[in-house]
Amino acid sequence: MGPLEKKLVMQSRVTPHWLPDDNAFWYRRYDEADKFAFVFVDILKKTHRPAFDHERLASELQKQTGIKTHPDNLPFPFIEIQPDHLCVKFRFAGKKWQYGPDEMLQETHGDVEPDVRILQKEVPSAHTSKPVAVTFINHSRGPIELFWIDWDGKAISYTRIDAGVTKQQDTYEGHVWRIVDEPSGQTKQIYSAPNQVSDVFISLIEVEHGAEQTKAQEPTQESDNNNDLKRSIFVMDDNLWLKKRDGSKVQLSSNGSAENAYDDANIYVSPDEQFAVVWQYRPKQEHTIHLVESSPDDQLEPKLKSFQYLKPGDRVREDRPRLFDLDKQCEIPVDNSLFAKPYHLQNVGWSNNGTEYRFVFNERGHQHIRVLSIHRDGCVRVLVEETSDTFIDYSSKMYWSLIENTDEMIWASERSGHNHLYLVDLQKGTIKNQITQGSWNVYSVDHVDESSRKLWLKVLGVVQDQDPCYSYPAHVNFDGTGFWALSEGEGTHVYSWSPSKRYLIDTFSRVDLPPQTHLRDAETGDSIIFLEGSTFETLEKEFWVAPERFVAPGRDGKTPIYGIIVRPQNFDASKLYPVLEDIYAGPQGFFAPKAFAEGAEQREWADHGYVVVKLDGMGTNWRSKPFHDVCYKNLKDAGLPDRIAWIKAAASTRPWMDLSRVGIFGVSAGGQNAAAAVLHHGDFYKAAVADCGCHDNRMDKLWWNEQWMGYPVDKSYAESSNVTHAAKLTGALMLIVGELDNNVDPSSTMQMVHALNKNDKDYDFLYIPGGEHGSGGSEYGQRRQRAFFERHLRQ
Numbered sequence: 001m002g003p004l005e006k007k008l009v010m011q012s013r014v015t016p017h018w019l020p021d022d023n024a025f026w027y028r029r030y031d032e033a034d035k036f037a038f039v040f041v042d043i044l045k046k047t048h049r050p051a052f053d054h055e056r057l058a059s060e061l062q063k064q065t066g067i068k069t070h071p072d073n074l075p076f077p078f079i080e081i082q083p084d085h086l087c088v089k090f091r092f093a094g095k096k097w098q099y100g101p102d103e104m105l106q107e108t109h110g111d112v113e114p115d116v117r118i119l120q121k122e123v124p125s126a127h128t129s130k131p132v133a134v135t136f137i138n139h140s141r142g143p144i145e146l147f148w149i150d151w152d153g154k155a156i157s158y159t160r161i162d163a164g165v166t167k168q169q170d171t172y173e174g175h176v177w178r179i180v181d182e183p184s185g186q187t188k189q190i191y192s193a194p195n196q197v198s199d200v201f202i203s204l205i206e207v208e209h210g211a212e213q214t215k216a217q218e219p220t221q222e223s224d225n226n227n228d229l230k231r232s233i234f235v236m237d238d239n240l241w242l243k244k245r246d247g248s249k250v251q252l253s254s255n256g257s258a259e260n261a262y263d264d265a266n267i268y269v270s271p272d273e274q275f276a277v278v279w280q281y282r283p284k285q286e287h288t289i290h291l292v293e294s295s296p297d298d299q300l301e302p303k304l305k306s307f308q309y310l311k312p313g314d315r316v317r318e319d320r321p322r323l324f325d326l327d328k329q330c331e332i333p334v335d336n337s338l339f340a341k342p343y344h345l346q347n348v349g350w351s352n353n354g355t356e357y358r359f360v361f362n363e364r365g366h367q368h369i370r371v372l373s374i375h376r377d378g379c380v381r382v383l384v385e386e387t388s389d390t391f392i393d394y395s396s397k398m399y400w401s402l403i404e405n406t407d408e409m410i411w412a413s414e415r416s417g418h419n420h421l422y423l424v425d426l427q428k429g430t431i432k433n434q435i436t437q438g439s440w441n442v443y444s445v446d447h448v449d450e451s452s453r454k455l456w457l458k459v460l461g462v463v464q465d466q467d468p469c470y471s472y473p474a475h476v477n478f479d480g481t482g483f484w485a486l487s488e489g490e491g492t493h494v495y496s497w498s499p500s501k502r503y504l505i506d507t508f509s510r511v512d513l514p515p516q517t518h519l520r521d522a523e524t525g526d527s528i529i530f531l532e533g534s535t536f537e538t539l540e541k542e543f544w545v546a547p548e549r550f551v552a553p554g555r556d557g558k559t560p561i562y563g564i565i566v567r568p569q570n571f572d573a574s575k576l577y578p579v580l581e582d583i584y585a586g587p588q589g590f591f592a593p594k595a596f597a598e599g600a601e602q603r604e605w606a607d608h609g610y611v612v613v614k615l616d617g618m619g620t621n622w623r624s625k626p627f628h629d630v631c632y633k634n635l636k637d638a639g640l641p642d643r644i645a646w647i648k649a650a651a652s653t654r655p656w657m658d659l660s661r662v663g664i665f666g667v668s669a670g671g672q673n674a675a676a677a678v679l680h681h682g683d684f685y686k687a688a689v690a691d692c693g694c695h696d697n698r699m700d701k702l703w704w705n706e707q708w709m710g711y712p713v714d715k716s717y718a719e720s721s722n723v724t725h726a727a728k729l730t731g732a733l734m735l736i737v738g739e740l741d742n743n744v745d746p747s748s749t750m751q752m753v754h755a756l757n758k759n760d761k762d763y764d765f766l767y768i769p770g771g772e773h774g775s776g777g778s779e780y781g782q783r784r785q786r787a788f789f790e791r792h793l794r795q
Contacts, residue, residue, distance in 0.1 A: 004542050005597030007032070008534045010168065012515035013133070014505050015496075016041075019081060022500040026051050026081055029532065034137075034165060035072040038079055038088075041519065041529065043503065048529050051079060052088055052099055060105040065093050077137070119176065119190040124153040126174030132193045136167045140181065144188065147178040231326065233276055235264040240278055242329060250329050253322070256280065266319070268347060269326075271354040275376045276324045279345070285315040291740050295769045307742060310702040313713040319345045321359060323374055332378040339372060339380075341365075343706075348400075351426070352407055358383065358426070360400065365711040366391045371400070371409070371424075383429040384411055390632040395707050396588055396621055401448050403478075410435070410455070410478075412442065414625045421445070421455070423478055435480045438462070441622055443471060446497065453478040456497055460622055463487050467549070467562050469590045469622055473497075473504060475522070486525040489516065492594040497522060505531070509596035511564055512546040514539065545569050547599050552649035554618060554642035559627070561646045563592045563615025565654075566602040578661035578793040579647060580610040581685075583677070584670035585638040587631040587708045590616045590623075608786060609794060611657050613650070617642035631708050633716035635697060636680065636725075638673040644684050661793045665689040665785065667774050668744055672697075675722045675733060675752070682730030687792035689785050691736040691776030692744050695722040699748040726755035732792040734764040736781060738771020764788055 016025040023043045028036045038051035054071040062069040069075060080089040086101040089108060098108035125148070138144050138161045146169065147155040155178055161167045171177070171193045179189040232243045238256035243249050256262050259282060266279035287310050293303040310316065319342055323332040339345070339361040348358035348371065356373040363369070369392050371384040386392050397419050399412035409424040411431075419442050421435040436442055440461035447456040456475045461468030462485045470492045474485035486493065489508035496505050504522040509515040516533035520526060539546070548565040568577070582602055584591045592615050593599040602612040616623075617639015619631035630637060651657040664685050666674035671693025677685040694700035697709050698717045709717055718724050733756075737749035756763050766784050768775045775781055 002597075002600055002603065004539070004544060005600065006168075008514045008538065009597050011534060012507055012509075012517050012532045014507065014517045014531050016498070016505050017078075018499055019083075022498050022502060024081070024085065025498075026079060031072070036074075037072065038074075040081060040085065041531070042085065043519065043528060046529055048531065051081065053103060056103050057099050057105065060099070060103075061092065061097075064105060067093060073137075119192050122149060122153070122178060122190045123176060124151050125149050125172075125176045127151060128173045128175070132171055132173055132175075134169045134171055134177075134191075134193055136161055136169060136179070138163055138165055138167075140188070143182040145180045145182045147180060149176040149178060149190075231273070233267050233269065233278065233326075235262045238262060240324070242326060252324050252329060253280075253331060259283070262322075263319070266347065268349065268357060270350050270357070270376065271352075274325070274327055275332075275354075275357075276326055277321050277357040277374060278324065279319045280322050281320070282315075282318040284310060284317040287311060287314050289742075289745055291742070291746065293740055293770065305740065309742075309745065311700065311745075312698055312702050312705045312709065312711070312717065314702055316343060316364070316702065318342050321345070321357070321374060323357070323376070323378060325376075332376070334374055334378045335380055338370060338382065339363075343711075344394075348402060348409075352404065362392075362394055362398075364706075366394055366707060367710075368392075369394060369398075371411075371426075373426075373429075381429060383426055384409070384424050384431075386413055386415065388414075390629045391707060391710065393621070393628065393707070395703065399445060401445065403448075403450055405450060408432070408478075410445070410448065417625045419443075419622075421457075423480075433480050435478060436476055436483065437480070439624075440468065443622070446473075447501070449501075454482075456501060459485055463490070466490055467492075467551075467594065469562065469592075469594055469616070471594075473506065473522075475501070484523070484525075486520070488525055488527070489518075494595075503528070510549070511593050511596060511599055512549060514596050543569060545571060545603075547593070547602070550646075550650055552646045554639075554645055559618070559642075561615055561617060561642050563613055563646060564599060564602070565650060566599055566606045566612040566614075568606045568609060568611075569603075570607075571656075573656050575656060576658040577609065577611040577656055578663065578789075579651075579657050579659065580605055580612045580789065580793075581643065581647070581662070581664040581677075582612060582614045582670075583638065583643070583664055583666040583673045584668070585617060585620060585631075585635075585673045586669040587619055587621055587628065587635075588704070589621050591620065592616045610663075610789075611654075613647060615643060615646055617646075633709055633714075634720060635669075635672065635708060636676050636720040636722075638676055640673075640677055640681050644681060659684075661686060663687040663689075663789050663793050665691070665789075666693070667691040667776065669694060671695075671736075672722060675735070676725075678731035678733050679722060679725045679728045682728070685731055687732040687734075687789060689734045689736065689776070689788060690749075691781070692738065692741050692746075692773050693722070693735070693749060693752070694744045695748045695752040696724075697721065699745050699751065701744075723751050723755045726752065726761065727759040729756065729759070729761045729763070732763070732788070733761075734766065734785065734788045736766045736768070736776035736785075738768045738773065738775035740770060741773045741775070743773035 010030045014027045016027050018025045026040045029039045030036045040051040041048050058069040058071040076090045076092045089098050096108050099105050143162045145160050146158045148158050173193055175193045177191045180187050234241055238261035240253040240262045241249050242252050263279045263281050269276045288306050289309040291305045296303050323334050325332055341364045343364040344362045346360040350357050356375045358373045361370045361372055367388050369386040370382050373381055401410040407426045409426055411422045411424050421442055423432045425432045443458045443460050454477050458471050459474045460471055462472050472486045472493050473495045476483040491508040491510040493508045502522055504520040506520050507515050507517040514534040517531045518527040519529040550565050551560050551562050554561040602614055606612045618627055619639045651659050662685050664674045664677045671690035672695055674688040675690040678688040697705040735749055737746045
């Protein structure tokens with residue numbers, strides 16, 4: 001994102017802090033990266049004003065504390081507005097303050113709770129997919145360094161923030177950040193991103209002056225469900241045991257072993273404590289990958305780095321629920337034919353009446369997913385079942401929510417051809433009704449209210465004749481009635497609901513429209529107050545060239561394909577420009593930019609003298625099930641026939657696009673796609689750069705590849721491999737790989753190099769010592785890529 005785009009996005013962002021009555025809120029308005037003001041919104045009065053006199057408060061605060069204070073960068077992140085809306089409280093320099101309508105500043109008492117999630121100890125980041133924008137403001141006296149704590153607890157340096165500077169960091173809910181004072185190396189704070197799509201402001205001066213901080217609870221394992229039982233169940237020597245209240249112990253199982261142990265993290269006791277289901281499991285196999293760090297910083301000799309990395313066909317952990325009668329102290333036989341080949345199980349729990357235990361079974365190969373119940377007599381029945389001749393997209397669309405009071409479940413399914421929600425009667429094992437329906441998709445569920453029997457959703461493609469991947473807020477009743485989706489504001493929407501769900505803070509934008517933020521009525525979608533937004537005048541003054549949205553039929557001549565065209569800033573329609581496609585065809589999502597400022601990388605390439613395009617061909621996600629299924633056992637396709645048709649259609653009315661000079665580049669799965677373009681479509685694509693490509697899906701991570709290519713590993717894997725087709729290379733190809741890539745095995749690129757050598761092919765190869773995944777994006781890697789395309793497309 002360029003500086004101008006970043007500024008406009010920051011200025012439009014509204015993170016509401018709601019007052020208890022849900023009719024008012026405050027937020028921080030950013031005018032520049034390091035300039036902000038507190039804004040108060042009274043919905044009933046429809047007013048939108050500064051929360052207080054910032055200049056007067058800054059002056060008073062400086063007088064009383066001796067700390068230099070600026071009105072457009074106040075050194076506290078959080079205010080508490082009193083019920084009269086005239087008085088604010090805040091914390092600063094270890095004290096609590098009150099500033100009232102009489103413009104008097106004084107110390108006060110009581111709690112002022114900031115919205116900061118500080119951990120008492122460092123823990124690994126949680127595995128989540130919910131994005132959060134975090135705002136760090138450094139009010140300490142020196143620079144700080146931000147470290148992301150990865151899923152294994154490793155600290156990875158991300159950025160440096162100078163004193164007085166603001167940094168917005170995109171992250172995910174539950175991700176953990178270490179904030180370090182750079183001069184001393186001392187850790188200032190451990191911070192956990194919150195459970196909301198919003199900004200979080202951290203004022204480090206609060207740490208420097210010793211203010212109290214709200215402590216967030218560290219992630220913990222599920223509590224032991226044996227604690228309150230008359231008798232407890234535990235695992236010892238891989239088998240299951242029962243401990244009675246008198247302290248005596250009884251062995252319940254004898255078939256456990258190191259290779260088939262019982263799991264004490266998956267013990268589920270019936271409400272009446274007469275039965276228990278315990279998962280027995282066969283552990284996943286070991287598959288060790290070895291990487292050589294050729295040039296470590298701390299020694300002359302290379303280092304060997306090894307880690308576990310499952311690949312397609314490897315054995316995954318296999319769970320098998322077993323049922324035990326705790327009164328009779330024996331196992332009840334259960335036929336496992338309906339869950340015999342598991343990829344993954346999810347616990348649902350015991351029914352309210354305690355007669356059956358329920359769980360979700362995802363079969364290896366992802367063509368069958370079932371919600372199953374085990375009756376206390378050992379009988380197994382199907383409550384919900386999904387089947388597919390291709391794949392069930394569990395990794396992107398799997399969703400269920402248990403409605404405990406009524407023994408129902410909300411279930412997501414593509415059985416209609418689009419992703420929709422269904423209400424399931426768990427007692428009868430039948431679908432009561434389809435909740436949502438239409439030629440569009442439910443992307444996610446924001447909130448479930450069991451008492452009102454209502455759902456709040458994010459939906460894609462609900463507004464006809466628009467880009468089907470634009471997102472909109474919606475809500476609907478459990479029975480499918482009362483469906484409403486926002487229809488105002490063509491573009492993609494980022495939003496948040498008020499606590500009562502009566503109001504909506506909605507920011508919408510497009511690649512060619514700066515963000516516009518409104519307070520809306522959540523029932524009608526009507527705008528109540530325009531909060532923030534930019535106009536094109538600001539962009540025009542900076543000579544900003546808007547990306548062009550373009551749609552044209554794909555390979556079949558009828559299915560619309562959506563993408564963008566980016567021209568150079570100094571564009572001259574009388575000239576001919578080579579065309580560069582930025583490709584990523586991973587089936588897990590869609591990747592053509594939809595929101596303002598998402599096309600920064602394409603803009604950078606365009607300013608080097610190219611027309612740059614990015615689009616989503618068939619095989620990418622969130623259009624329809626048939627559209628998605630094109631990728632099944634066919635990752636080499638990458639939607640390339642659609643892409644070629646789209647580019648040709650664009651050039652037919654844009655004579656400045658030179659189709660005799662078309663290049664393509666991509667990273668990771670995009671690297672596989674880019675190389676495939678010059679292997680299978682070398683008559684159209686003349687040059688390709690493939691950075692850290694998974695050139696053979698058998699060499700890449702198990703979950704991602706089996707999701708699309710299936711299980712067991714068959715000849716389709718070899719057929720989709722770039723290595724298999726190396727002899728077909730006709731265009732220019734540049735391969736890039738970092739030797740320490742722990743995402744895609746670097747050997748995949750090396751095997752592609754070997755295949756090209758065997759077939760006597762000319763190509764460029766950039767090996768980056770110490771480089772990790774995507775290291776072609778380094779300054780050196782970018783320079784080499786520019787030189788490659790300059791040589792093959794511009795000379």
